[in-house]
Amino acid sequence: MTIEPAATRLRHQVPLVVWLVVVWVLLWGTWSWANLLSGLLVALAVLTLLPLPHVVGGTRVRPLPMLVFFGHFAADLFVSGAEVAWQTLRPGGVRRTAIVQVQLRADSDLLLTMVAEATSLVPGSLVLDLDRELRVMTCHLLPARDLEDVERKKAHILVVERRLVRAFGSAADLAALDGHRDEGVLAP
DSSP states (O other): OOOOOHHHHHHHHHHHHHHHHHHHHHHHSSOOHHHHHHHHHHHHHHHHHSOOOOOOSOOOOOHHHHHHHHHHHHHHHHHHHHHHHHHHHSTTOOOOOEEEEEEOOOOOHHHHHHHHHHHHHSTTEEEEEEETTTTEEEEEESOOOSHHHHHHHHHHHHHHHHHHHHHHOOHHHHHHHHHHHHTTOOOO
16 A cells, blocks of 8 residues: 655645535525534544545546536437336336447546446436456346447447547547447447
8 A cells, every 4th residue: 555645645635625614504594604513523533434535637628528427428318318218108108128238449447437426417327336456337128129339329328438538538538439449349
């Protein structure tokens, strides 16, 4: 176990302390010195008693690919929501579902988490498991008309991964993703 220098630890903790204090004050609904000081004490207690691992650096925010991701994500929410609503309201209900595994290409904890969250937030898909070491995500898909539909939905998860890597990945993440394209892996 490595010991982190105090300056580095402080740099990572200050934004989190500020955020926790802001949330504390918002939860109380009024601003006062008592709420501010008690929020600071609670934030310091939380960070001391429940320390979180630091996210490894290297993440970049690229505005244009981020807007592309959010635009497609909003469209996915609308289309998938309508599809799931139709499946549940139509006569006969939901006929077929599928549980599939998708081999992800990103190797960053943050990016893998973002892919899993983006996948779970879209109606009709739910992440059941994410194997960090193998980078395999197990998902439940609703509806699953046939094998082509399942393969199309698995490929769409890889498209979401690619968009997130382009929007938030480091240069190494982008290079690794492009390397998978060269290996003949499906690269939407």
